[in-house]
Amino acid sequence: MCSYIYEAIEHGNNRPLKVFVTSIDHSKFHWHYDYELILVLKGEVLINTSPGQTLLREGDIFLLNSKMVHELQRMEQPNICLFIQLNQNLFVDIKNVSGSYFFYLNSAQKGKEPKNGFEHYKALASRIGLEYQKETPNMYRVNSYIYTLLADFFDYLIYDIRQTSSVMNPLEDIELLMQVINYIQDRFKEEDVLDTLYRSFGMGEKTLYRFLKKYIGLSPKALLMENRIQAAKEMLHFSNKTIPFIAGECGFKAENTFYRVFKKEVGVTPNEYRQKDVSEKSDSEIKGYLQFKMGEAVCLLKKIVKEKNDYDV
16 A cells, blocks of 8 residues: 555554654655644654645644645754644534534644643643653543643634535545545656646646645645655665766756756755765764654653743743
8 A cells, every 4th residue: 555545543542642752754645534743842844734834843833633634754954753643533523513623733833823822732742742651651641631632722722614515525535635646656757747647637737736735735746846856865865876867767857957956955966965864874873863862852841841831930
């Protein structure tokens, strides 16, 4: 099964959430039913989702809503992130309405701030993260945090109720979206991939543009370029192939075009990226850049909780 498709999230011991801390490199486009709360403890993470890209920096918090197609990317600096995945059943029939809840919680974006501030949610998430670092989490305490979180979502966050259309099932939209993404992923080397894409799916250029922008915030051209650049980065990282060879293998007709696009998207030239990558791989063996230390993550979580307590005094 392609990694772009649905991600099944398992909740151990029938718990209503899954909690983990990790360092993100690159997750391809996927979706799940769970609501997912992301707290960046260190570094930066780029999220691609509707209505566009969001760069999360250290201390930012972001809520991915249920069935939201998304992709995560590591930026130049290594990162440590806390993830809290909340079972969608927690949100069912809370207010006896049909449809799904879409909450706005994004500290990296101005507008639609919660009435009680972002720090409250960062501290609650951190408390849940700290409890889950224990060998045996106190689930009474965790549940108190979860239901406080849910209550505050409804009391203090801006949210929409998105009704299920009788004409078009949203899951059908997601399936079509995955088919389009997979098509580009499988054929990004082809010169005329976008033209064949429009014909294969019977969608005009403007229609597909609006469709992709709605769900992942990227145009067809931007999605194609992202696949080509990601493939080039992997070849620069894992192979000794020449730059002209890599350019051709990744769908670029001319080497100078590859250099220009790569520099624009990544911030350095392919040669600079390869040399920097080699240096970082060497440093990582000594400084632990790529494998984060859980002790550091715990200290960062405690810091957020303490800052909130000091703020409230």
